[in-house]
Amino acid sequence: MRNLFMKVTYDGTNYDGFQTQPGGNTVQDKLEQAIAHLTGEVLKITASGRTDAGVHAYGQPFNFETASCIPLERWCLALNARLPEDIVVTEAHEVPLSFHSRRAAKRKTYRYTINGNRFPDPFQRRFQFHHPVALDVKAMEEGLVPLVGTYDFTSFASRKSTKTSHVRTIYEAYMEIDRSMCRPGSSDQGVIHTYITGSGFLQHMVRIIMGTLIQVGEGKRKPETIADILAACDRAAAGPTAVAKGLALWNVSYQDVE
Incomplete structure (x- = not known):
């Protein structure tokens, strides 16, 4: 398994915040759907925190564990091709399995x-x-x-x-x-x-x-x-x-x- 750390920039106007909600219209939902479409894995990402409905982000961090062998340099373009235009993944890094985006934030x-x-x-x-x-x-x-x-x-x-x-x-x-x-x-x-x-x-x-x-x-x-x-x-x-x-x-x- 690999632990991937990424950053996502988004216009939050049309979303009910970052964190998953019952209605399914959040940035987290869109990211998880894009990952599932790309790798076939149904998983939950861990973010640095949540944002309210209508709030935006410039490079919000998140991480997730994956069994995929897709090279790091391909992840951003591959995910962006599967995401709405108002959500863009800008960085991808591999980090230790112990890394947690919210707990490690300083x-x-x-x-x-x-x-x-x-x-x-x-x-x-x-x-x-x-x-x-x-x-x-x-x-x-x-x-x-x-x-x-x-x-x-x-x-x-x-x-x-x-x-x-x-x-x-x-x-x-x-x-x-x-x-x-x-x-x-x-x-x-x-x-x-x-x-x-x-x-x-x-x-x-x-x-x-x-x-x-x-x-x-x-x-x-x-x-x-x-x-x-x-x-x-x-x-x-x-x-x-x-x-x-x-x-x-x-x-x-x-x-x-x-």
Whole structure:
């Protein structure tokens, strides 16, 4: 048997998230179907984690054991020929049989994208939350600061979370603005990307953080209240859950593989 480690990039718009659901319309389902079509093996893949319905990924890792002798260099093209156009496998490596994509993950980075221009971009509409009214980006950046560190993130977790502990570590959080699509002389703010890197994330955690930060940017909350929200350990203290389409799993780091 071989243990294969792969990365998949996908547009999550048309899927019910990554992890298998009863309806059978998930990225995991499509990958497993493609593998079965290619090798004849009915198997379950192990992913670095799950994503919500409508959330995207740039290189989400997964692994699986196979008896197939297909050379590594052929796997990506062979699977992509059997996958929908919005799911693309980009890497394939052989790893020890003991390797587990979720347990071995050291850091995960998510990116949330807000289009702060006056008008939406029809070509990026699936991947951006459009906010045509000006945001106080500096205040939003200030609001990110108290989140860096190891804390109980209950206030920023879905009420449906089943995790026994809500303690997580955020290593880094920052914003970047792409003004390349701003119209000269306009009130366009550009495309605002927020990157959050942590040891792991709770259900809806990044989206609730972003929903709260957007309220800060709108002037509905002060950036210094973020620390109080965090300390409250109460979902009701935080803002709304930001829309899924602005979120993408950006990167997952592995000490052994990378």
